[in-house]
Structures are given as structure tokens and as C-alpha cells.
Amino acid sequence: MPSTGSLPLSATVASANESNKNNDTTPAFATTQANQAPVAQNVWNTLQSARGNTSPTGLAISALTATDSDGTINGTGYVVVALPSSTQGTLYYNSLAVIAGQKVTADGLRFIPTAGYVGDATFTYTATDNSGAVSNTALYTIPVAQDQSTTYSIYNTNKGGANPYTTNDVLAQTIDPNTVQYNSSNLVYDATTGVLLSGAANGLATSGTNAVLASGSTLPDGVSLNAATGTIYVSAANLLPRSPSDKPYTVNVTTTDLNGGTNTVPVTFTIGANATPLPVVLTAFSAQAVRNRDALLTWTTAAETNNHHFDIERSFDGNTFAKIGQLAGHGTTAAATTYALTDAGVAAQAAGPVYYRLRQVDADGNATFSPVRSLRFAQLPTAQLSLFPNPVAASTVLDLSQLPAATTVQAQLLEATGRAVRSWHLAGAQRPTLDLTQLASGTYLLVLTGTQPDGAPLHQTLRITKE
Structure with a gap:
């Protein structure tokens, strides 16, 4: 019999007692081939290796398979008969959990294993052809394996200082043992x-x-995570943190392998000492006292790279620094450059050493500090000013002979209430007479203020008794 189409048949019908053979008949007719049911195939998932049991998302599985010798299986011609058990996992179609008896297409199914399950997850299905014939019930098997955690290895550990980092340098690489593929030398990197x-x-x-970085993990400046491959790498060498010694960093990275298995592992890598070259090569920096009043700061650079400006900072205790000035840098230059700034009148504020440092800021906002320089101003003896006579009947002499002639002195005479009753503008190296004739008897304060030639402040108060 042919496997398809119709089969022509004929037969002769005659009566055994008929003498006239013309009455015999030979009719012809054709048979119709009966529809053959499709055959559903048992399937072992081969779209990927064994599914990791930590997979949080449904990944596609191999297509359902059926053959039909005399017809076609179109569209949603497959029916899921029995589902995987709840201990094995959940089958999905169009993002919704499949129910028993649901029609599906051959390649639209996804599967999420139950966390912790190891073994074969199975379900059954049938196929229906275009004539409505239903196939046998086929078995679909999805191997589910224990997911193994990814591991990270560290690279370029010799970078920093004379061997600077460059953009795209690899700091750490991952391997997922569930789905890794080694080359012919049994290596990956x-x-x-x-x-x-x-x-x-x-x-x-x-x-x-x-x-992805797990919650709470942050990479240092200039370092990034490749979200596709899991590579931790130098994304901007000029932004790497600069430290005088090797500095380790630890972040937690969550990876998802080709099977959908996911896990979070700690990754520790190190940024080498002096990871980036200094944007400014400082060859000299000094601080010196001028006229025992001012501080002159000078510094020289041999070369500059993206140098935006210098902040000049001062401290009176060597620990707490405050900005006192700013000078613009020269951007990028290979020529030597000298800078200077005067901290005027600082001696009047200093009771001991004065400390200075430079804060160099590049065009990207990164900053580095210079060594600290210090100076000390000479402490001049305090001039002893006096009055004679005191108590005073009519006038008294103010002795300013210990002050240099260039010193200017403002003198104010205050009564007990604080009200000024007399004032004088005087010069040093003299003994002026102060007339108090018109004042009432009592006690007065003579307040002497001014600035000495070296910039040091003058402030003394003398008590006067008027008879």
C-alpha cells in the first residue's frame, strides 16, 4: 500500500448461473488513506548544559519536537499534559506559569528550577496535527545541577609608580565553573x-x-565593572586614587551564568602605590620670613599636566590647615614655572611656628598635597612704657623712648565708665607731656595702640591717678 494518496481498486461481479456473460460487471473505485497521527519525540534539553539550581529567571529550553507523515503541526499544536513537580521547578509560557492541558508553541517554553533542587525535572506533552489527530505522550527532561559559585582572579598586580596603569587594564576576571569553556591549552585568560x-x-x-555590584559595594574612582562579562577594569587611569602604598579594595559582585545560575562573591583587588603620575613635578618649595612680619612662599615646577590651580594653605598648629590664597596653574607644560605668594602680616597672628602647604588641583578636580614647610618669626621684647609722675597733679610725661621713631601710637584716656576724655597721636622714641589739668580727680586708664615697624601690634594699658 502507498504511504500517501489513494489506491485504485477494481473487481468483476458475475453470477454463477448466468449464461449471458454480458451481464457480468467490473466496477472501479478508489480508497482514501486514513490520517496518520503525529509522533511526539522524547526530548532531553540540549539548549544549554545542566541548569543551575540558583537560577532566578526562566531561560529558554530546547524546542518540543514531533513529526507528522501526512500533515503538519501548526502554531499552538502542542499541549503540556503533565507539569514538573513543584519540588523540581516551574514551567513558563509567555511569562506565565503553564497549567496542565495548556496549548503552547514548540519553542516558547521557559523553566525556572526550584532553589536547591538537583536532578532531572520532567514534564510530558502531545502534538496535534492539522487534521486533529493527537500524538503519543512524549517525555521532556531538563537536567538541573548544583550551581557552583563563580571565582575571581586578580591581574596587573605589578602596576603603579614607574609602571603606571593604563585605561582598560584588567584588575579582576571571573570564571563560572558551571558553564566555563577552556581553550586548547586549558586556559581562559x-x-x-x-x-x-x-x-x-x-x-x-x-x-x-x-x-552587578551588590548593594553597599562601591568601586574606587577610575575603576568599573563590565556588566556583561563581569570584568573589573581600569576605566579611566587618570582618575585612579593615588596612595603612597598599595591599597586593597573589596566589593561584592553578583553574577548570572549561561544557565541562569546566580551567586554573590567578594572580590578583593589592589590599586598599586602611586597609581597615577603626579600631574605636577614640584622641584622646590620654600617659606621664609620677610621683615619679621610677612611670609614669602615660593615654589617651582619642572613640568605640569592638566594643572588647574594651586591652593595655598596655612596652619598655626601643623594639623589644621586653612586656605589663604589661590594661584592659577599653567595647564600642561614641559617648561619650568616659578610661583610666589606673600602672606602679609602673618607674624602678628603667630605665637609660634607657622606651617604652609600647597594643594595642587588638576583639571579633573583631583588634588595632591605638597610637603609641609614652616617658619618662625623672631619674638621681639615688649617695650616697657611708663608715666611720670603718677599720681598726677596737672601733667605727666609718657615715656615712649623704647619704641623706634617710626612707630605711631594712638593714646586714649578713659574714665571709669569707659568714656574717652582725651586722645593723642604720638610717635616713638619721644617723651611727650600729657596735660590733665582740666580733669576731675579720680582713676583713669591710658590705652596705647599702634603698629611697630616690623608689623607687630602695640597694645598697652597704663593706670593714671589724678589728684
């Missing part, structure tokens, strides 16, 4: 640079979001 080798794959996809 270059041992020195951390670059992915040809023929290898780390077990994560190369697109989409497969790696």
Missing part, C-alpha cells in the same frame, strides 16, 4: 594581562547584564 584568550569563554554571556 592571559596569566599576566587578564585578557580573554581565543577559544575560551568565562561562562557568562558577552552581552546583556550578567554582573
Whole structure:
């Protein structure tokens, strides 16, 4: 019999007692082939390796398969008969959990294993052809394996200082043991640079979001995480933190492998000492006293890179610094440059050493500090001013002979209530007479203020008794 189409048949009908053979008949007719039911195939999921049991999202599985010798299976011609048990996981179609008896297409199913489940997850299905014939019931098997955590390896540990970092340097690379693919040398990355080798794959996809920083984790400036591959790398070498010694950083990274398995692991990497070259090469910085009153600060740079400005900072205790000035930098230059700033009259504020430092700020806002310089102003003896006679009957002599002639002195005579009753403008190196004839008897205060030639303040108060 042919497998398809119709089969022509004919037969001769005659009566055994008929003498006239013309009465015999030979009719012809054709049979119709009966519809053959489709055959559903048992399927073992091969779209990927065994599903990790930590997968939080549904990943596609291999298509359902059926054949039909005399028809077609169109659209939603498949029916899920029995679902995986709840201990195994959940089958999804169009983002909704599948129910028993639901019609589906061949390649629209996804599966999420139950957390912690290890073994084979199974469900059954049938196929229906375009004539309505239903297939046998086929078994679909999804292997689910224990998910193994990703691991990270550290690279470029010799960078920093004379061997500066460059943008795109790899700091840490991940391998997911569930889905990793090694090359012919049984390697995944270059041992020195951390670059992915040809023929290898780390077990994560190369697109989409497969790696994220866990909550509370922050990478240092100039370092980024590749969300697709899980690589931690230098994204901007000029922004790396600069430290006099190697500095370790630890972040927590959550990865998702090709099976949908997910886990969070700590990653510790190190930024080497002096990770980036100084934007300014400072060859000299000094602070010196001028006229025992001012501080002259001078410094010289041999070269500058993206130097925006200098902040000049001062401290009277060597610990707490405050900005007292700012000078613009020269951007980028290979020529030597000298700068100077005068801190005028600072001696009057200083009771001991005065400390200075420079805060160099580059165009990106990053700052570095210079060494600290200090100076000390000479402490001049305090001039002893006096009156004679005291008590006073009519006038008294104010002795300013210990003050230099260039000193200017303002003198105010205050009564007990604080009201000024007399005032004089005087000069040093003299003995002026103060006339108090018209004043009532009592006690007065003579307040002497001024500025000495070296900038030091003058402030003394003498008591006068008027008879």
C-alpha cells in the first residue's frame, strides 16, 4: 500500500448461473488513506548544559519536537499534559506559569528550577496535527545541577609608580565553573594581562547584564565593572586614587551564568602605590620670613599636566590647615614655572611656628598635597612704657623712648565708665607731656595702640591717678 494518496481498486461481479456473460460487471473505485497521527519525540534539553539550581529567571529550553507523515503541526499544536513537580521547578509560557492541558508553541517554553533542587525535572506533552489527530505522550527532561559559585582572579598586580596603569587594564576576571569553556591549552585568560584568550569563554554571556555590584559595594574612582562579562577594569587611569602604598579594595559582585545560575562573591583587588603620575613635578618649595612680619612662599615646577590651580594653605598648629590664597596653574607644560605668594602680616597672628602647604588641583578636580614647610618669626621684647609722675597733679610725661621713631601710637584716656576724655597721636622714641589739668580727680586708664615697624601690634594699658 502507498504511504500517501489513494489506491485504485477494481473487481468483476458475475453470477454463477448466468449464461449471458454480458451481464457480468467490473466496477472501479478508489480508497482514501486514513490520517496518520503525529509522533511526539522524547526530548532531553540540549539548549544549554545542566541548569543551575540558583537560577532566578526562566531561560529558554530546547524546542518540543514531533513529526507528522501526512500533515503538519501548526502554531499552538502542542499541549503540556503533565507539569514538573513543584519540588523540581516551574514551567513558563509567555511569562506565565503553564497549567496542565495548556496549548503552547514548540519553542516558547521557559523553566525556572526550584532553589536547591538537583536532578532531572520532567514534564510530558502531545502534538496535534492539522487534521486533529493527537500524538503519543512524549517525555521532556531538563537536567538541573548544583550551581557552583563563580571565582575571581586578580591581574596587573605589578602596576603603579614607574609602571603606571593604563585605561582598560584588567584588575579582576571571573570564571563560572558551571558553564566555563577552556581553550586548547586549558586556559581562559592571559596569566599576566587578564585578557580573554581565543577559544575560551568565562561562562557568562558577552552581552546583556550578567554582573552587578551588590548593594553597599562601591568601586574606587577610575575603576568599573563590565556588566556583561563581569570584568573589573581600569576605566579611566587618570582618575585612579593615588596612595603612597598599595591599597586593597573589596566589593561584592553578583553574577548570572549561561544557565541562569546566580551567586554573590567578594572580590578583593589592589590599586598599586602611586597609581597615577603626579600631574605636577614640584622641584622646590620654600617659606621664609620677610621683615619679621610677612611670609614669602615660593615654589617651582619642572613640568605640569592638566594643572588647574594651586591652593595655598596655612596652619598655626601643623594639623589644621586653612586656605589663604589661590594661584592659577599653567595647564600642561614641559617648561619650568616659578610661583610666589606673600602672606602679609602673618607674624602678628603667630605665637609660634607657622606651617604652609600647597594643594595642587588638576583639571579633573583631583588634588595632591605638597610637603609641609614652616617658619618662625623672631619674638621681639615688649617695650616697657611708663608715666611720670603718677599720681598726677596737672601733667605727666609718657615715656615712649623704647619704641623706634617710626612707630605711631594712638593714646586714649578713659574714665571709669569707659568714656574717652582725651586722645593723642604720638610717635616713638619721644617723651611727650600729657596735660590733665582740666580733669576731675579720680582713676583713669591710658590705652596705647599702634603698629611697630616690623608689623607687630602695640597694645598697652597704663593706670593714671589724678589728684
